[in-house]
Amino acid sequence: MKAIAVDQLHLFAVQALEKIGMCAQDARTVADALVTTDTFGVLSHGTKNLLGYIQKMQAGGLDAKAVPTVEKEGPAWALVNGNKAVGMVSASFAMQKAIEKAKVCGIAYVGVKNSCHFGAAGYYANMAAQEGMIGLAMSNTDPIMAVPGGCGVSIGSNPFSYAAPTGDGRSVFLDIALSNVAALKVIMAKEKGAQVPESWLVDEKGQPTSDSSTFPEHSCLSPMAMHKGYGLAVMVELLASVVTGAGLLGEVPSWNLKMEQPNGVGHAFIAIDIAQMLPADLFASRMKRLADELHGAPKADKVERIYLPGEMEWDKRDKALATNRLELTDVMAANMDKLSQMTGVAVPWLEA
Ligand SMILES: NC(=O)c1ccc[n+]([C@@H]2O[C@H](COP(=O)([O-])OP(=O)(O)OC[C@H]3O[C@@H](n4cnc5c(N)ncnc54)[C@H](O)[C@@H]3O)[C@@H](O)[C@H]2O)c1
Numbered sequence: 175m176k177a178i179a180v181d182q183l184h185l186f187a188v189q190a191l192e193k194i195g196m197c198a199q200d201a202r203t204v205a206d207a208l209v210t211t212d213t214f215g216v217l218s219h220g221t222k223n224l225l226g227y228i229q230k231m232q233a234g235g236l237d238a239k240a241v242p243t244v245e246k247e248g249p250a251w252a253l254v255n256g257n258k259a260v261g262m263v264s265a266s267f268a269m270q271k272a273i274e275k276a277k278v279c280g281i282a283y284v285g286v287k288n289s290c291h292f293g294a295a296g297y298y299a300n301m302a303a304q305e306g307m308i309g310l311a312m313s314n315t316d317p318i319m320a321v322p323g324g325c326g327v328s329i330g331s332n333p334f335s336y337a338a339p340t341g342d343g344r345s346v347f348l349d350i351a352l353s354n355v356a357a358l359k360v361i362m363a364k365e366k367g368a369q370v371p372e373s374w375l376v377d378e379k380g381q382p383t384s385d386s387s388t389f390p391e392h393s394c395l396s397p398m399a400m401h402k403g404y405g406l407a408v409m410v411e412l413l414a415s416v417v418t419g420a421g422l423l424g425e426v427p428s429w430n431l432k433m434e435q436p437n438g439v440g441h442a443f444i445a446i447d448i449a450q451m452l453p454a455d456l457f458a459s460r461m462k463r464l465a466d467e468l469h470g471a472p473k474a475d476k477v478e479r480i481y482l483p484g485e486m487e488w489d490k491r492d493k494a495l496a497t498n499r500l501e502l503t504d505v506m507a508a509n510m511d512k513l514s515q516m517t518g519v520a521v522p523w524l525e526a
Pocket residue numbers: 216219291292293294295296313314315331332333334335347348349350351352353354355356357359481482483484485486487
């Protein structure tokens with residue numbers, strides 16, 4: 175286990191991206207999304223994947239210099255072409271646009287096509303929450319999930335997140351794949367040679383399996399709560415792909431197995447400017463009531479604390495920032511060392 179200071183990890187990510195030709199502003203955008211995700215404790219979707227994104231740029235499946243463009247827009251919506259830019263660049267651009275339009279119209283939708291894996295959906299939903307708005311963020315992915323009654327892959331795990339400000343710098347936010355678990359968490363278990371719960375995977379005959387070594391060649395993800403996760407994954411496919419013109423279902427190749435191919439996924443972002451609908455102090459007091467009532471729910475045996483969605487992540491982030499320290503998994507550390515060799519940027523590991 176190796177550890178690194180949070181600010182040094184951010185600096186490393188920025189410098190590595192600049193070395194491969196990305197402009198300083200985009201490099202900061204990508205580093206912000208990945209390092210924030212790490213501090214939330216979602217290590218499967220943070221800087222672990224920087225090596226993969228950079229390898230994809232070198233293979234031609236991503237363009238480090240691409241600039242997302244607005245292709246069509248109205249007062250409360252826009253359709254963005256990611257132009258093969260890194261997913262975090264297109265997604266941040268689009269959520270920023272949704273926030274700006276919501277400031278005028280109260281609510282705005284921005285869809286994106288020609289993008290790539292954007293990491294954790296929660297980062298973008300929280301961009302809206304930081305502006306005092308409710309944010310929704312979602313993306314389709316390559317088909318990696320079975321549908322109820324089916325066997326084999328049919329639809330993506332289609333991540334979905336919402337975030338709402340709590341008035342104290344935090345947010346209530348849910349950030350989930352619409353499969354029982356995100357694919358990269360199965361990959362992390364596979365890297366450790368660990369079994370996974372049977373509810374995570376189905377084999378080629380559609381039967382539950384705990385054998386992570388079969389993934390993704392001989393097993394696929396199960397939908398979250400069966401028809402419910404499936405139905406929501408279809409909603410994400412509608413908003414992120416059908417409407418935007420992004421790759422639809424089987425048109426999307428795996429971002430990290432087909433490095434030379436553009437990924438072509440789509441995203442959807444919605445921002446709602448609460449301040450136009452009710453006074454900020456009334457919203458804050460109603461959020462507090464929501465939190466207090468849920469925190470005060472009767473607890474099951476041996477349970478010490480009821481959490482709101484996002485609360486565990488904020489606790490982890492506060493700790494990481496207060497100590498300025500993140501512990502990385504062995505695979506993450508190996509990826510960083512490989513990136514260091516590729517780019518010549520040294521990794522400032524902390525003493526053990
Ligand atoms: N970019 C992509 O293609 C892609 C695809 C799939 C998933 N993802 C990302 O993977 C990440 C992990 O997804 P996942 O489905 O494995 O997440 P998960 O199952 O770990 O759920 C995490 C969410 O559940 C909440 N939560 C967990 N326990 C809770 C409790 N006891 N009380 C209240 N809330 C609780 C957390 O606050 C968090 O919002 C997400 O960031 C998602 O965006 C990305």
